[in-house]
Amino acid sequence: MQPRHTAQVLIAGGGLVGSLLAVMLRRRGLQVTVLERRPDMRKVPIPAGRSINLALSDRGIRALKAAGVFEQVAPLLLPMYRRTMHDRQGRLSYQPYGRPDQCINSVGRGTLNKILLNQAEKAGAQIYFNCRVTGLDPAQKVIFTETGETFHYEKLLACDGAFSAIRLYLITTDRFNYSQSYLEHGYCEIHMPPNPDGSWRLAHDTLHIWPRKSFMLIALPNPDGSFTCTLFLPFEGDISFQKISTLQEAEQFVKTWFPDIIPHISDYAQQFATNIRSSLMTVRCSPWNLGEDILLLGDAAHAIVPFYGQGMNAGFEDVRLLCEWADKQGGFFTKGLFPRFAQFRQPDGHAIADLALKNFVEMRDLTADPAFLLRKQIEAWFSEKYPHLWIPQYTLVTFSHVPYRVALEAGRIQDEIMERVLRETADIATGSWDHARAEALMLEGSKRLPAADLVV
Numbered sequence: 028m029q030p031r032h033t034a035q036v037l038i039a040g041g042g043l044v045g046s047l048l049a050v051m052l053r054r055r056g057l058q059v060t061v062l063e064r065r066p067d068m069r070k071v072p073i074p075a076g077r078s079i080n081l082a083l084s085d086r087g088i089r090a091l092k093a094a095g096v097f098e099q100v101a102p103l104l105l106p107m108y109r110r111t112m113h114d115r116q117g118r119l120s121y122q123p124y125g126r127p128d129q130c131i132n133s134v135g136r137g138t139l140n141k142i143l144l145n146q147a148e149k150a151g152a153q154i155y156f157n158c159r160v161t162g163l164d165p166a167q168k169v170i171f172t173e174t175g176e177t178f179h180y181e182k183l184l185a186c187d188g189a190f191s192a193i194r195l196y197l198i199t200t201d202r203f204n205y206s207q208s209y210l211e212h213g214y215c216e217i218h219m220p221p222n223p224d225g226s227w228r229l230a231h232d233t234l235h236i237w238p239r240k241s242f243m244l245i246a247l248p249n250p251d252g253s254f255t256c257t258l259f260l261p262f263e264g265d266i267s268f269q270k271i272s273t274l275q276e277a278e279q280f281v282k283t284w285f286p287d288i289i290p291h292i293s294d295y296a297q298q299f300a301t302n303i304r305s306s307l308m309t310v311r312c313s314p315w316n317l318g319e320d321i322l323l324l325g326d327a328a329h330a331i332v333p334f335y336g337q338g339m340n341a342g343f344e345d346v347r348l349l350c351e352w353a354d355k356q357g358g359f360f361t362k363g364l365f366p367r368f369a370q371f372r373q374p375d376g377h378a379i380a381d382l383a384l385k386n387f388v389e390m391r392d393l394t395a396d397p398a399f400l401l402r403k404q405i406e407a408w409f410s411e412k413y414p415h416l417w418i419p420q421y422t423l424v425t426f427s428h429v430p431y432r433v434a435l436e437a438g439r440i441q442d443e444i445m446e447r448v449l450r451e452t453a454d455i456a457t458g459s460w461d462h463a464r465a466e467a468l469m470l471e472g473s474k475r476l477p478a479a480d481l482v483v
């Protein structure tokens with residue numbers, strides 16, 4: 028007979044979101060147990076799977092600060108202030124992410140997760156590794172695991188990622204809405220080593236993009252002087268992973284589309300032909316709770332495609348908001364907390380899913396489009412002149428804490444306004460515009476935008 032454990036709060040999944048939540052809940056004096064399917068990543072290297080590095084931005088940073096762990100993370104961040112676009116001739120163009128002081132930050136997934144696990148344990152959370160959740164009995168409040176051990180809980184937080192076992196159970200319950208859709212594109216990571224002297228081969232204060240309309244390559248810097256490049260490409264079709272499975276095909280593909288990386292990656296053909304190719308999906312579901320005691324957070328609630336760099340940031344924001352709600356409403360065990368929180372937050376999960384899909388088009392296609400670049404220029408000019416009237420959607424998502432649904436709606440209105448501004452005032456061929464007319468249109472249009480004082 029396997030032991031039966033009891034936990035006041037049980038967290039399924041010790042990934043990024045689960046381990047941050049464990050820290051935050053321990054700081055509130057709750058007894059926290061984490062069940063993690065994998066071995067302890069601090070002792071055993073984790074095989075390649077999800078991305079090696081991630082972009083951490085303001086929403087995630089705010090949550091890490093709220094948990095008191097940002098000091099440990101800050102020295103490991105590599106700030107990226109702009110996008111650097113590489114065309115097929117290797118010519119570069121630039122696009123700032125926001126004001127000169129605003130940046131997103133490259134951070135290693137494993138490094139960040141290890142810090143959070145350390146902090147969770149230090150704060151007193153009990154973590155069971157190699158402990159895969161296989162099912163639950165919500166009536167008895169019991170979790171079953173692969174090892175045969177069972178865990179009784181008072182509250183269960185599902186932070187077990189895009190393929191959540193807890194969510195799998197919820198799908199079988201009445202009136203649970205669920206959709207999962209795969210992108211026709213997958214991704215494949217390519218390692219660009221440092222120069223022999225340990226320095227970076229490309230500028231490291233920027234996110235590099237090679238936009239090629241229906242596909243793209245991006246690169247984020249790592250602290251050891253390397254870059255992790257990620258190729259996003261359809262699985263099938265004329266230009267696809269299917270068509271680059273031999274060394275010759277891969278060599279030709281890179282020579283055609285990304286010739287400027289060749290001097291930097293000696294085994295590029297090998298890597299492009301054989302590195303693991305993974306799929307990308309969007310999960311939407313509701314409600315995120317089952318009654319009073321079970322709540323989905325992070326990718327378990329809202330797995331999204333990675334093009335806005337917000338999946339982890341959104342999951343961290345879930346954690347911060349939940350804890351703030353609990354603090355304001357009388358604690359974690361206050362009746363109605365999970366249902367109310369789930370209802371409040373879920374539209375933002377759907378909004379960031381939409382935003383992420385939209386940003387894929389922007390990154391792979393529009394960053395090389397003169398009309399889009401002119402639009403960005405006009406927006407930046409107007410927003411500098413009237414910072415309280417026009418906050419670009421990217422800024423709302425990345426450098427603010429407004430609900431994602433507000434950023435989505437603001438972007439929709441801005442798109443309408445800018446289509447008119449480009450149509451009626453701009454000359455794309457020369458990159459010029461009628462400043463007075465554009466200003467008048469944008470001043471009028473911006474009355475429909477959400478108030479700037481929402482941005483905190």
Ligand SMILES: Cc1cc2nc3c(=O)[nH]c(=O)nc-3n(C[C@H](O)[C@H](O)[C@H](O)COP(=O)(O)OP(=O)(O)OC[C@H]3O[C@@H](n4cnc5c(N)ncnc54)[C@H](O)[C@@H]3O)c2cc1C
Nearest residue numbers: 040042043044064082160188325326333336337338339340
């Ligand atoms: C290519 C790519 C690039 C990305 N880039 C960014 C980015 O730049 N910025 C950003 O913010 N986000 C990014 N993301 C998204 C980000 O990776 C996720 O949103 C984030 O990892 C979600 O954290 P999580 O803890 O919810 O899930 P996960 O990180 O997946 O953690 C889930 C944990 O649960 C464990 N687990 C799973 N099933 C079970 C089970 N049955 N029992 C017990 N444990 C279980 C897993 O082992 C894992 O440790 C990217 C994603 C991809 C795929």
